[in-house]
Amino acid sequence: MTNLEPRMLANGVAWLGGCLTANAQGTAVHYHVSCYLVVGSDRTLLVDTGDPAHRDIVMEQVSAVLGDRPLDYVFPTHPEIPHAGNLPALLDAYPYAKVVGDVRDYALHYPEYVDRLQAQEAGSSIDLGDRLFRFLPAHIRDLENTLWGHDSGSRMMFVSDGFSYIHDVPAPDGEDDDEPVHLPGQCLLLSGEMPEPPSVDQAAYGTGRALYWTKFVDVSYAFSEIDKVLDELPTSLIGPAHGNVIDDVNGMLRTSLAAHRLVYGSK
Amino acid sequence: MSTQVSEITGGATHLGGRVWRLGGTIHLNDQVSWCPEGADRDQEVSCYLIKGPSGSVLVDSGIRQHEALIVKQLGELLEPGEPVAIVLTRTEMECCLNIPALEEKFSVESVWYTGGITVPRARAATHRIQVAPGTSQIEEIMPGIMLEFISPLFRLLPTFWIHDAQSRVLLTSDAFVHVHEGGGDPVEGLTKFKWLELAQTADIAKEIFDTVASREIEAIGPGYGAPIIGGNNCLVEARRLSASVLSVGIV
Numbered sequence: 001m002t003n004l005e006p007r008m009l010a011n012g013v014a015w016l017g018g019c020l021t022a023n024a025q026g027t028a029v030h031y032h033v034s035c036y037l038v039v040g041s042d043r044t045l046l047v048d049t050g051d052p053a054h055r056d057i058v059m060e061q062v063s064a065v066l067g068d069r070p071l072d073y074v075f076p077t078h079p080e081i082p083h084a085g086n087l088p089a090l091l092d093a094y095p096y097a098k099v100v101g102d103v104r105d106y107a108l109h110y111p112e113y114v115d116r117l118q119a120q121e122a123g124s125s126i127d128l129g130d131r132l133f134r135f136l137p138a139h140i141r142d143l144e145n146t147l148w149g150h151d152s153g154s155r156m157m158f159v160s161d162g163f164s165y166i167h168d169v170p171a172p173d174g175e176d177d178d179e180p181v182h183l184p185g186q187c188l189l190l191s192g193e194m195p196e197p198p199s200v201d202q203a204a205y206g207t208g209r210a211l212y213w214t215k216f217v218d219v220s221y222a223f224s225e226i227d228k229v230l231d232e233l234p235t236s237l238i239g240p241a242h243g244n245v246i247d248d249v250n251g252m253l254r255t256s257l258a259a260h261r262l263v264y265g266s267k
Numbered sequence: 268m269s270t271q272v273s274e275i276t277g278g279a280t281h282l283g284g285r286v287w288r289l290g291g292t293i294h295l296n297d298q299v300s301w302c303p304e305g306a307d308r309d310q311e312v313s314c315y316l317i318k319g320p321s322g323s324v325l326v327d328s329g330i331r332q333h334e335a336l337i338v339k340q341l342g343e344l345l346e347p348g349e350p351v352a353i354v355l356t357r358t359e360m361e362c363c364l365n366i367p368a369l370e371e372k373f374s375v376e377s378v379w380y381t382g383g384i385t386v387p388r389a390r391a392a393t394h395r396i397q398v399a400p401g402t403s404q405i406e407e408i409m410p411g412i413m414l415e416f417i418s419p420l421f422r423l424l425p426t427f428w429i430h431d432a433q434s435r436v437l438l439t440s441d442a443f444v445h446v447h448e449g450g451g452d453p454v455e456g457l458t459k460f461k462w463l464e465l466a467q468t469a470d471i472a473k474e475i476f477d478t479v480a481s482r483e484i485e486a487i488g489p490g491y492g493a494p495i496i497g498g499n500n501c502l503v504e505a506r507r508l509s510a511s512v513l514s515v516g517i518v
Contacts, residue, residue, distance in 0.1 A: 020385070079300075079360050082383060104300040106328045108293060108312075109360045135368070143359075143423055144459060145300040212422065216466035254358050 010154035012039045016061040017050040033082045040128025045073040047158045049086035077160035078146035102145040139222040154235040164243040190247040205261035279340040284434020286318045289340045295412045303455035312491045322350035322409040329366035354441035413458040416417035420471045435485035444492035453511035468516025472509040479505035
């Protein structure tokens with residue numbers, strides 16, 4: 001774990017969570033398991049819960065950002081451990097918080113919280129006061145019950161498993177890892193603050209492993225849909241769960257699409 | 268369709284050889300992500316215990332909604348203090364969320380898994396197994412329990428199918444999930460795999476059938492849906508699933 005302090009990214013959005021460490025040929029490398037706290041004038045919303053390995057850190061970070069305010073909504077982008085595994089701790093700590101998003105399956109996983117599930121569909125939104133949080137289709141995903149999000153106040157899009165990339169490091173020694181990795185010290189950097197922008201090969205590394213199906217599918221259609229969303233919703237930042245926050249949106253779109261094409265062509 | 272459906276009771280059911288089915292049923296409706304469109308019925312959700320001479324292997328840990336039931340079923344099958352290893356077919360929530368509760372009640376020594384970042388567990392040692400899609404690898408998980416870890420092409424997340432050759436049982440995680448008491452169209456088991464509709468699926472379809480046909484399989488135990496009992500029925504369902512995967516893909 002490295003990044004203990006939240007980074008305030010833009011108007012009312014904090015980058016939380018942490019990194020898990022792997023070993024790459026004798027060098028420690030990290031991979032992000034991030035979550036994002038959106039603080040509106042009236043309501044607050046947490047995108048993803050972080051990994052249970054970071055439970056105490058996430059709880060402290062959320063509390064530090066919120067101060068005396070409550071957490072009103074938790075939006076796990078999909079029901080996987082790194083995205084929803086801290087739901088019990090969050091719901092216990094914030095007894096009025098609702099779980100929002102595509103909430104199918106959560107009653108199977110967390111039956112004790114079934115009365116706190118509030119379904120949202122792609123296209124719906126929640127008014128946080130001075131900003132609107134929109135739920136979007138997840139155009140790049142693994143589980144079908146995945147949603148992305150967009151916060152109008154910060155002009156930030158939250159893309160879950162989409163747009164992950166490695167940065168300048170080899171694969172962890174002996175492991176065909178499926179998460180994007182980076183070097184210590186780079187945990188809280190924006191993509192534009194990294195020593196070099198992510199290359200196509202680096203983006204392809206994470207894509208090919210974390211999103212196996214993209215080896216079989218030409219995802220150009222998905223990027224057309226993403227382009228339409230970006231045309232409708234001004235976006236300055238993209239927040240993946242497993243990668244540094246992206247501040248060069250157009251550049252990363254081109255890199256990510258090229259990476260997907262590389263992965264598709266390599267099967 | 269002649270495929271048999273195993274009886275579901277409050278206790279574990281014998282699947283074949285040394286393999287037992289644990290778990291219960293859920294109501295399969297539009298609140299379940301893998302629900303076929305329009306379905307509204309009960310469905311088995313399962314994990315499986317492979318009993319060995321000096322310890323047992325639990326393949327997946329069941330859904331949390333069934334936590335108490337699975338603890339009860341395991342308590343009836345395990346000797347006091349019997350070592351248990353848990354093998355995860357996937358690191359998805361329906362496979363691993365009961366691990367902490369099982370650690371509290373039983374002697375869980377290790378957790379074996381592929382892919383994913385972390386699995387929830389308190390004390391058990393973790394072993395990550397890497398098997399390239401389309402290949403398999405044999406591991407001795409407990410003394411006397413040699414299991415084949417098959418990495419199928421037909422998958423969403425990193426996935427194992429677990430083959431216990433001694434019992435002639437194949438545990439298929441989120442595949443072969445379509446069978447139920449009223450029948451079962453294999454296409455209904457593809458709800459989770461919408462990406463197939465955008466892919467060339469001939470190789471994937473062929474591998475599904477070949478995996479079953481090239482081994483002596485007498486029972487298939489899916490993570491959800493009814494187990495398939497009988498060698499001929501397993502072949503029939505493998506052929507049907509393979510054909511369905513081929514039919515939904517692009518040419």
